[in-house]
Amino acid sequence: MKVVDRVLAGDRLALARLLTKIENNEPEGFSALNALYAHTGNAHLVGVTGAPGTGKSTLVNQLALHLRKSESDIWESAPTVGVVAVDPSSPFTGGAILGDRIRMRDLAGDTGVFIRSMASRGALGGLARATTGVVQALDAAGFDLILIETVGAGQAEVDIARTAHTTIVLSAPGLGDDVQAIKAGILEIADILVVNKADLPSADNTIRALRATLEMARPAQRRPHNWVQDQDMEGEVKETRSWEPPVLATIATKGEGIVELVQAIIEHRNHLQESHEWMDRERSRVRSELDDLLRDRLAERFFTDHPDGRYERAVEQVLARTLSPRQAIQRVIEGKSL
Ligand SMILES: Nc1nc2c(ncn2[C@@H]2O[C@H](COP(=O)(O)OP(=O)(O)O)[C@@H](O)[C@H]2O)c(=O)[nH]1
Ligand SMILES: [Mg+2]
Numbered sequence: 001m002k003v004v005d006r007v008l009a010g011d012r013l014a015l016a017r018l019l020t021k022i023e024n025n026e027p028e029g030f031s032a033l034n035a036l037y038a039h040t041g042n043a044h045l046v047g048v049t050g051a052p053g054t055g056k057s058t059l060v061n062q063l064a065l066h067l068r069k070s071e072s073d074i075w076e077s078a079p080t081v082g083v084v085a086v087d088p089s090s091p092f093t094g095g096a097i098l099g100d101r102i103r104m105r106d107l108a109g110d111t112g113v114f115i116r117s118m119a120s121r122g123a124l125g126g127l128a129r130a131t132t133g134v135v136q137a138l139d140a141a142g143f144d145l146i147l148i149e150t151v152g153a154g155q156a157e158v159d160i161a162r163t164a165h166t167t168i169v170l171s172a173p174g175l176g177d178d179v180q181a182i183k184a185g186i187l188e189i190a191d192i193l194v195v196n197k198a199d200l201p202s203a204d205n206t207i208r209a210l211r212a213t214l215e216m217a218r219p220a221q222r223r224p225h226n227w228v229q230d231q232d233m234e235g236e237v238k239e240t241r242s243w244e245p246p247v248l249a250t251i252a253t254k255g256e257g258i259v260e261l262v263q264a265i266i267e268h269r270n271h272l273q274e275s276h277e278w279m280d281r282e283r284s285r286v287r288s289e290l291d292d293l294l295r296d297r298l299a300e301r302f303f304t305d306h307p308d309g310r311y312e313r314a315v316e317q318v319l320a321r322t323l324s325p326r327q328a329i330q331r332v333i334e335g336k337s338l
Contacts, residue, residue, distance in 0.1 A: 004035045022133040036140035043139040047148045050170030055196040056149045058252035066258045079144035080112040086150045166268045168192045173202040198249040313338040
């Protein structure tokens with residue numbers, strides 16, 4: 001059987017091998033993804049982001065455990081769960097792997113769960129692209145819900161979070177990361193805010209600070225697609241309320257607050273579908289993926305067509321301040337002498 005058929009049939013080993021090929025940018029991985037793409041689009045993609053040490057891995061582990069036990073009218077039975085951990089601060093090889101080890105133990109033997117830790121080698125942009133492929137493969141393999149753990153530090157992580165339908169932003173008391181999160185613009189992508197480590201004494205302050213910040217940021221946060229005008233059967237225009245990101249408290253190590261978090265995830269999913277925002281997000285995701293690919297391919301083609309070192313000469317001229325970056329690129333593109 002071909003790898004694509006094996007993945008579609010639920011062969012975990014074939015899936016694991018395919019994910020490695022995707023991670024390594026192997027052509028075989030891309031061609032499998034091409035064939036699998038028609039089978040994607042069913043999974044609910046849930047991003048979990050936040051500074052290192054906020055408890056993302058622990059929380060994702062608890063979410064997977066609870067989801068496997070949860071009953072809801074969305075899923076006929078407990079949803080199958082894929083986990084993609086993109087956390088350069090705690091890779092499998094060395095570093096803080098405790099969360100991953102606990103995760104492995106608790107969820108081992110459950111065929112309804114598939115966990116993948118992404119290697120942190122290479123540029124973050126490349127990592128973001130590989131993550132997209134890995135998520136697509138898990139989606140095609142039929143996992144109902146895919147949890148994507150990323151460090152909330154930079155643009156690449158924000159991009160990864162943007163690929164999700166529902167983005168959970170985690171913070172914890174004592175890390176001062178509620179302020180960092182706002183700085184990184186991560187608050188703006190939050191659909192659900194979670195203050196983890198609610199067992200710590202200063203948790204109340206963090207929750208209060210976050211609520212206050214959210215209150216202030218709210219007008220700016222109303223992205224246009226959060227307001228949806230729709231016509232009902234009688235042709236009457238009705239307006240769907242925008243989503244107000246809830247602030248929830250959890251103690252991931254004890255599994256406290258997880259039931260409420262699962263509930264919020266389900267509510268957000270319902271909101272997306274009722275307001276048609278689900279399709280909006282799908283569309284903007286497809287668009288940004290195509291934009292990325294177009295940029296890549298055009299640059300690739302440019303370098304294949306121009307192997308004459310003109311680009312290198314442009315770099316030198318910009319370094320020497322004889323041309324500005326814009327002038328240099330203009331000359332390169334127009335084939336002018338350099
Ligand atoms: N006190 C407390 N510690 C927690 C909680 N959740 C996670 N931790 C601990 O915080 C540390 C970092 O957790 P981890 O899940 O690896 O964080 P990540 O880097 O965001 O993935 C670990 O030592 C966890 O045991 C919590 O709710 N309360
Ligand atoms: Mg982690």
